[in-house]
Amino acid sequence: MAVPPSAPLPCSPFYLRRPAPGPQCSWGMEEPEEEEPPSPPRAAAAAAAVPCFAVAVDQDDILPGALRLIRELRPHWKPEQVRTKRFTDGITNKLVACYVEEDLRDCVLVRVYGERTELLVDRENEVRNFQLLRTHGCAPKLYCTFQNGLCYEYVQGVALGPEHIREPRLFSLSADVPKVEVLEQELSWLKSHLSQLESPVVFCHNDLLCKNIIYDSTKGHVRFIDYEYAGYNYQAFDIGNHFNEFAGVNEVDYRWYPARETQLQWLSLYLQAQKGAAVTPREVERLYVQVNKFVLASHFFWALWALIQNQYSTINFDFLRYAVIRFNQYFKVKPQVSALEMPK
Numbered sequence: 001m002a003v004p005p006s007a008p009l010p011c012s013p014f015y016l017r018r019p020a021p022g023p024q025c026s027w028g029m030e031e032p033e034e035e036e037p038p039s040p041p042r043a044a045a046a047a048a049a050v051p052c053f054a055v056a057v058d059q060d061d062i063l064p065g066a067l068r069l070i071r072e073l074r075p076h077w078k079p080e081q082v083r084t085k086r087f088t089d090g091i092t093n094k095l096v097a098c099y100v101e102e103d104l105r106d107c108v109l110v111r112v113y114g115e116r117t118e119l120l121v122d123r124e125n126e127v128r129n130f131q132l133l134r135t136h137g138c139a140p141k142l143y144c145t146f147q148n149g150l151c152y153e154y155v156q157g158v159a160l161g162p163e164h165i166r167e168p169r170l171f172s173l174s175a176d177v178p179k180v181e182v183l184e185q186e187l188s189w190l191k192s193h194l195s196q197l198e199s200p201v202v203f204c205h206n207d208l209l210c211k212n213i214i215y216d217s218t219k220g221h222v223r224f225i226d227y228e229y230a231g232y233n234y235q236a237f238d239i240g241n242h243f244n245e246f247a248g249v250n251e252v253d254y255r256w257y258p259a260r261e262t263q264l265q266w267l268s269l270y271l272q273a274q275k276g277a278a279v280t281p282r283e284v285e286r287l288y289v290q291v292n293k294f295v296l297a298s299h300f301f302w303a304l305w306a307l308i309q310n311q312y313s314t315i316n317f318d319f320l321r322y323a324v325i326r327f328n329q330y331f332k333v334k335p336q337v338s339a340l341e342m343p344k
Helices: 040-048 062-073 123-135 180-194 235-247 260-275 281-312 319-338
Strands: 083-087 094-099 107-112 142-146 149-153 201-204 213-216 221-224 231-234
Touching: 062 083, 062 094, 062 107, 062 142, 123 142, 123 149, 180 281, 201 235, 231 235, 235 260, 235 281, 260 281, 281 319
Parallel strands: none
Antiparallel strands: 083 094, 094 107, 107 149, 142 149, 201 231, 213 221
16 A cells, blocks of 8 residues: 555654554564464354355456445445545555545455466465464454455555665665576575574565555554465565565665664564563574575565566566566675674
8 A cells, every 4th residue: 555654653663662462463473382373163263254255356357346345245335435446556466445434444455366376375375374363463354255356454554665664763687587497506505505594484474565564653553464475484584585675676776775783773673572581692693694694585586476477467567677686686695695604
């Protein structure tokens, strides 16, 4: 939701500040051992509460299908009063908001899956993640699924931009796409190198670009949205991927990749929130090394993702150019991050 912030943003990365008491969500953090996942009856009840409609929405003409779904979800809304707004920031799916009140207090988001994105995203797993996160208070309401998408609750707030997450107080193409043989060699090297870092496997968002962070100035907190790539992954990947997003998506500029000092501040706050106690410089340095090495995996993954999107997506975005940018950055930073050593 590309809406500029309407209020000054708080200081010192606010999305890492200790939240107020209430439902907690620890993205990229290991869950305490004493907590257990929801019992099967509870999970089954949550799944049963979400209807599935035999409706296919035309990607090129979303509104008729979206309004058909709205008639099912909000039968008390008068059709002539329903207003819609298209969001154009996403480069995986297409999104439209349906509402009747200007303040969007009751707004239904209709998200239509991008063409052939099932090659990249396990949609059944996405719905399971959505429901699980909602159970723990970490996600908006999921109203329904349909043949090629889902409907969910609008999250009040503003989507951050790269200029926000790279602030200290917040936190031309030179090569073609590498040949398959080169990519296979790099993939093998990544597996061998990164597996030695002992980064813990945790539940991750895996796509924490700035537009997936919603800031609510009235409550002074943030929520994360869009869980289609969420799942278990290396902790350092999730953080490194987020740091890469400081550079932006539409106008990528890696001069905005966070400097070492900014990263150490961010990582220190992260570890303190995870442990609930002070952390040592060695702990912060260890995570710094892990994260900056996993940055390579982030570049590699999204470059390959962009190549697949370039083949099938109908979204107006230069995926091939984006793939080349990510591959270029991968090979540019590989020597310096490969040289990083874990603290003794």
